[in-house]
């Protein structure tokens with residue numbers, strides 16, 4: 209398996225404030241990484257740093273051998289980072305279809321394939337972003353990242369605040385995207401069991417540093433370790 213992402217000695221934050229300290233890990237092509245940790249430990253900051261939306265103070269990030277450090281967020285998208293931020297950030301004044309076609313880049317993912325995966329979006333094709341439920345917005349945010357045809361998908365709490373039936377639908381889609389279609393992904397989630405079940409690797413952050421790295425299967429099978437790392441019995 210060849211390497212896709214390499215992070216070394218990374219420190220990053222907001223303005224002068226440094227939130228992440230000496231973060232380092234690598235991810236192979238087609239691998240899925242669960243990024244876990246208590247509230248406020250830096251998970252979103254790490255995702256945002258990969259996407260280019262924070263201030264990098266030191267260290268390096270490379271994707272497929274290309275350094276990302278100096279690239280603005282839109283150039284990171286072009287370099288292969290598909291970002292689904294916590295706030296979803298869909299274009300609310302555009303229709304579902306326009307949200308997808310506005311950012312589409314050539315590759316195997318196109319709006320038609322997104323509609324096949326999320327039939328609800330196909331039914332809502334001509335609806336504006338403002339007219340979508342939270343679950344539909346999340347599906348659209350995932351679809352919009354996919355039609356960029358990224359090398360690496362970043363999903364920041366994709367299941368947060370959604371009804372159980374929608375959670376199931378999104379989990380099925382994420383499994384299909386990562387396991388069946390082989391797209392590499394980093395997934396942040398508060399409820400780790402569901403994500404560990406579909407991930408290859410796991411990294412746990414605390415106070416902005418990595419405190420545990422293991423295979424997802426090994427971490428999943430040790431509830432007492434998860435309990436210690438995340439603070440609540442899962």
Ligand SMILES: Nc1ncnc2c1ncn2[C@@H]1O[C@H](COP(=O)(O)OP(=O)(O)OP(=O)(O)O)[C@@H](O)[C@H]1O
Nearest residue numbers: 222225227245246247248249250251252253254398
């Ligand atoms: N825009 C910002 N400006 C300054 N500090 C911030 C900003 N966003 C987050 N922080 C700080 O960075 C730290 C890490 O926050 P972050 O949102 O990355 O954690 P998280 O692990 O994703 O938490 P959660 O699970 O609650 O989303 C926190 O101390 C937070 O207060």
